[in-house]
Amino acid sequence: MWLFSPFADVVDCRESWSKMCLRILLLALLLRKVGNVSDPIQNECIYRNIHCHQQAICRLDLVTQFFYCQCLPGYTGDGVNSCQESDGIVTVSDWRICNGTEVQTCLITKTVGGNVTFSVSVTGYNLKLIAWFKFYASKGPIFHSYRKRLTPPANLLPRVLLKNQNLEIELINISEDDFYPNRFWAELETDIMKHVEEEMEPYDDAPFELLNPSRMRYYFVLDSPPIDIGEYLTGDIIQIHVAPYVAISKTAFIRWFKEPLILSQFGENITVLGDGTEGILINGVREDEFGHIRAVVYDFTHEVPGCVAVAQRLFNIRKDITKTCFGSIRSTHGCKCNAGFEGNGVHCVDINECIQGMPFHCLPRARCINTHGSYRCQCVDGYEGDGIFSCIDIDECAQQKDICKQGALCVNTLGSFQCVCQSGYFGDGNQCIATSIWSPWSPWSVCTATCGMQNKMRIRMCTHPESGMRCDGPSAELTPCKAGNPCPVNGQWSEWSPWSTCTTSCLGIKSRVRICDNPPAAYGGLQCSGPAEQSTACGNSDCPVIGLWSSWTPWTPCPVTCGMNLVKRSRICNELFRGTGVADCVGSNQEERSCGFPVDYCKYLSQHSDSIMTGRWI
Structure with a gap:
């Protein structure tokens, strides 16, 4: 290289x-x-x-x-x-x-x-x-x-x-x-x-x-997605340039890396291939040089003070697995197609083993999938294995704990699974609706009364109304509280009695009464308040006016101290009912009687006044 x-x-x-x-x-x-x-x-x-x-x-x-x-x-x-x-x-x-x-x-x-x-x-x-x-x-x-x-x-x-x-x-x-x-x-x-x-x-x-x-x-x-630069055979010469893909300034510094197919930010298994070069030449590519090669461009920018990464490109070198060539010249005489491919050695195309026949047959529960240069057997959904020697049923219920929705139980079947509504739910398994049932009874209500009789109550609710079902039985219950002392009863008046007969046909008086017995006061309760009897005028108002004497005035003082004389007292005839006219009373409005002492008795008192004053009597 x-x-x-x-x-x-x-x-x-x-x-x-x-x-x-x-x-x-x-x-x-x-x-x-x-x-x-x-x-x-x-x-x-x-x-x-x-x-x-x-x-x-x-x-x-x-x-x-x-x-x-x-x-x-x-x-x-x-x-x-x-x-x-x-x-x-x-x-x-x-x-x-x-x-x-x-x-x-x-x-x-x-x-x-x-x-x-x-x-x-x-x-x-x-x-x-x-x-x-x-x-x-x-x-x-x-x-x-x-x-x-x-x-x-x-x-x-x-x-x-x-x-x-x-x-x-x-x-x-x-x-x-x-x-x-x-x-x-x-x-x-x-x-x-x-x-x-x-x-x-x-x-x-x-x-x-x-x-x-x-x-x-x-x-x-x-x-970034890798740039595919084509397929190559081992020993081929490969040139890669970054300039066609990234603008490069005169101050740029380019570093080339060999990376694994799966990127890791930790930089594991990364090899530096070259420093400071716009391109690389691989003179006879080796087996370990196929895959990803990254070019990172470092340069100065107005935002960052140092020389940092400003661009990169990821290249992918694919290995040509369709043929094997002897020497550097590609010809029908020097190349032959590898197993799984067919052609003249220079141009080789994939054989679809699934159609043309396979050295191994897939199991009945597996299907053949053609791959580049080969094929593979893949177990159908619900089974796992290599497809050639084994296809074992997958227990979806064990592998996926929440495969069924709430309220349903997972039942494993051959090659699949089934969701079944569990007890307390109904539906087709894909949708399970909770059955309506009574909730637990609530606690009994508290007895607050300190006397007399009282009931306590408890209630319950019919759950899951969305099911459209009804719950049988009452939703509330009553029961007596523990017996206590009788409560005080305040007395209440009965209804008034009918009015009595008028005392006279002309401006008389009538009355009515009521009794404190509806109910009577009991167990320390209060008696009735208010009058037990009422009176009112009655009779014909056009009858003669009847007067009513007032009380006698006190007797007038005796006008003499010795001798006999008269004293008087009087009374007034008042209207029995005010505003009815001039009163007419029976009897006299004055009375007289004698007062004083006889003259002889007065002389006697005068003569013996000293003895009387000293308490001596002759």
Whole structure:
């Protein structure tokens, strides 16, 4: 293999230093184990009696040359006794948008000029802590990589839209520098992490973080569809140029990589084929050189201070499996078609073994599928196996726990399965409706009365009214509370009795009565309030006016102190009913009687007044 470039004279590649750094990184990446913590110097810590926590890794301080334990990204603690995982988790909201996934990474295939939306879901933290970044990979070794903040307080790019409380970010009109090895990520900026406020800052990948990705960060990597450059045989000469596909400036630096068919952002199994060349020449392609080759263009831009990736193209070299040729000349004499193909050796076409006959027959429950240069037997739906020696029924019920909808049971059948409504449901299995049944009785209501009789009640509901069914029986029940003391009964009046007969036919009086017995007061209740009897006038108002004497006035004083005289008293004839006319009373309105003492008696009193005053009597 040899390399060439028309721009080699303007490129400062510092190839030896770059390759040494790359070898160190590749060595660390090869130590990565999927699903396990990468700890390349674990034995050294154990030898020094330093036992790291299971979520920590043994590290070497290059300055002090001391070994120590460091918790993995996303964990906090001393690395020996504790490594506490953060409650925050960032993950892709819908993995179906990914063309491939790795640990905390979504790989998406897109083309320049299209649109793409990266969306994450976050648990355990406030959504205000989410931040988005774009990473610009450097060509190294003297240039830093950079990261650009895409969320406030940094200014947004004109073609970047934040949505759904920063959980989504949309790239409009995907540009050349959005593709791998550049990438994007969402990150939770907690109190224990440094809050990034710089819009653009140097940021070099740490192998420790790449090998042990934190759950508080999720990557999105864009890759472009490969450019097919044709089919080749082993030993062919292949030339690939990037200039027809990407505009290249005089300051550009191009690096060529050999990659596996499945992209990995961790850079595993990546080999550098050439540095600083616009194109490569493969002089006699080997078996291991078929597949993907990527050209990454590094250059200076107005946005990023360093020399970073500004464009890339992915090429695919396919191996021609239709023929085998001896020598470099393609002729009918020097080439022959491989098994599974037919032709003159130069032009070979695929044989459809499924039509022309196969060396092995597929099982009855398998179908033949023609492939490029061969065929395969594939068990029909509901069976699994190689299709030639076995096709075993798949137990869909065991493999897919939620294959049937709620209310249905999965029953495995030969080559398929069936959903059957379970007890308490009815339907065809595809749709099962819950049968209406009574809910459990509610607790009895509380008896609040302190005396007398009271009932308590409980109720139940007929569930699932959408079934259109009715439940048999009552929805409520009553039962007496425990007997208590009789409650006090306040007395209530009975109805008034009829009016009595008028006492006279002319302006008489009639009356009526009522009794406190409806009910009578009992058990300490109150008696009836108000009068038990009422009177009112009655009779003919045109009859003679009857007067009614008032009470007698007191007797007038006796006008003499000695001797006899008269005293008087009087009374007034009043109307029996006011406003009926002049009163007419029977009898006299005055009375007289005698008063005083006889004259002789007065003289006697006068003569013996002293004795009377002293209490002596003669």
